[in-house]
Amino acid sequence: MAAATGERLYWKALIGGSLGFVTFGWDAGVLGGVLLTDEFQSAMGYPDTTTTSMITSVFLLASWLGCMIIAAFGMLLGRRTWILIGCGVQVVGTIISASSYSSGQLIAGRVLIGVGNGFMTSMVPIYVAEMAVVTNRRGQGVNMMIAAASLGTALAYWVDFGMVFAKTQAVWRFPVAFQVFWAFATVAVLYSNPDTPRWFYAKGRTAEADSILERLYGKSITDSKVQQAKLDILASLELERTEAASLRIQDFIWDTSAMQSARRIRTGMILVGMAYLMGIDMIFYYTSTIFEVYIGLKALTASGLAAAATTVLAITNYMGVYWMEKFSRRTWLIVGAVSQTVFMASFTGLLSTPGPATGAAAAAMLFCWIAVFGPTWGPVTYVYSSEIMPLRYRHVGFALSVSCQWVMAFVTVFAGPIAIADPSVGWKTWIWFLVFNVIAIPYVYFFCPETRGRSLEEIDLIFISDSLRGTESAKVLEHTEDRVAVENMAETKDSGSDNAASADEKSSPV
Known part of the structure; x- marks a missing residue:
């Protein structure tokens, strides 16, 4: 089947x-x-x-x-x-x-x-x-x-x-x-x-995440809509890596x-x-x-x-x-x-x-x-x-x-x-x-600020500080960057996914 x-x-x-x-x-x-x-x-x-x-x-x-x-x-x-x-x-x-x-x-x-x-x-x-x-x-x-x-x-x-x-x-x-x-x-x-693809991306297993994202959208990872979804997830992870390594009491x-x-x-x-x-x-x-x-x-x-x-x-x-x-x-x-x-x-x-x-x-x-x-x-x-x-x-x-x-x-x-x-x-x-x-x-x-109508990644924009709003990752989530810049970011994230995954594991509370 x-x-x-x-x-x-x-x-x-x-x-x-x-x-x-x-x-x-x-x-x-x-x-x-x-x-x-x-x-x-x-x-x-x-x-x-x-x-x-x-x-x-x-x-x-x-x-x-x-x-x-x-x-x-x-x-x-x-x-x-x-x-x-x-x-x-x-x-x-x-x-x-x-x-x-x-x-x-x-x-x-x-x-x-x-x-x-x-x-x-x-x-x-x-x-x-x-x-x-x-x-x-x-x-x-x-x-x-x-x-x-x-x-x-x-x-x-x-x-x-x-x-x-x-x-x-x-x-x-x-x-x-x-x-x-x-x-x-x-x-x-x-x-x-x-x-879920988000779990695989968070674990640095990009190939598996890409495959599941393709299945969810029923389209190739190169499709603009699928690629944007991927970039949003990666941008959200990148924003999270910019703050402290762990939650503070x-x-x-x-x-x-x-x-x-x-x-x-x-x-x-x-x-x-x-x-x-x-x-x-x-x-x-x-x-x-x-x-x-x-x-x-x-x-x-x-x-x-x-x-x-x-x-x-x-x-x-x-x-x-x-x-x-x-x-x-x-x-x-x-x-x-x-x-x-x-x-x-x-x-x-x-x-x-x-x-x-x-x-x-x-x-x-x-x-x-x-x-x-x-x-x-x-x-x-x-x-x-x-x-x-x-x-x-x-x-x-x-x-x-x-x-x-x-x-x-x-x-x-x-x-x-x-x-x-x-x-x-x-x-x-x-x-x-x-x-x-x-x-x-x-x-x-x-x-409780409103969240309706936003993707899970776009909700980050409700809460992030002004110091992060000008970053490349925030602009990706705002969908204000041109496609060339977005694709360049994707290539950078993919090439460094193993290192990023390692850093994420170190900063994770588990």
Whole structure:
């Protein structure tokens, strides 16, 4: 079979990445619908609230560990390779989890699933973004990853809902075990795909990078459009080599470097971390519990509504994929935060006065909040964070951004149920999430410049200092140089690629 090229190659990357994110969404939702079943409770020895919180939240902490591994060693292997390794680790963890007869065994299995998930969530959006050759599709592609995760959560909840009619251990073991299907499907699609040309250029493997760039564009490397794409990547790498050899800790507080690498990483970390302090993980890990215990609905009704809530998230995520490039990144985030603040405030206020009528209204407000989060803070933070990272530090920056998601999600999923169960706290727990919906508005307005419509390399121009703007590399990214000068630069870069690669390896944090 002929190797995929052009649109087909990109779509394989997009479909494979989407399947990988389905595994993330599946695990985020699969336990939420079975935690209160007798079959699960008996198998785990009727765990208390703290143990149940650990079972659900340890996956998040392990995902953070996976992100840290990528931050340290991500450049040693390709984007695609780490995705495939992540799938393998998840399969092992799923087998252990599905065969569990104690909370300890289940926790051990979920640790492995989490580590694999950390690999995949750190690398899949980068892989998809770097394989996109059409700028106005990049945001849609990364957005589709989050939509796929939401689809995975919805599917898991619907399977859980169907399994409540069973009366055996299959009620929870089958949904947990089925995650291996998505991992194997991801491997099947991505195994024959190459890694990204940007990774190969960054490693100094120019011939391989040229070959993949030709496949992505479906044209020869000598074609003007392909050659310009190559030169943009090389120019971006050259700009990065002009600044300090490594990231400085002080720059994460106040970045004075020429490329603003630390500022860009810090921005991604804050954005993604903030998104997961808004309450989404608390909602989806305990959706059935919220409806049944705190709003007072019957078990079957609560399970059905939980599945419906995850379906709303998936539908609005995919709506966001379609409309992604119609509005700026800042517009999506600011409008989303304002709307979410209104609905979260209403939800919190209604919970403070329990009763059938207020319970139904609270459920409606929760659905509205989910519908807004779906196309805004759910996916756009991933899109923005994957775009603003400099090429050399993209694996570090994005992995650290996603790691903030897992740390914040762990805090909320572990501590949230304990706080809600405390009579002196109860509904007041949701005020914590409301606060972060509010402060997101000024943060985006003052600290997040717009990136829509620019290539990954052109985004460097938003952040670089004035001292770099007059350099030959910056002019290449601005596309103001004449073609002869550009081609001369390309020849210089190619002839020195081995030396450049060596210098890059020395300056890389890994």
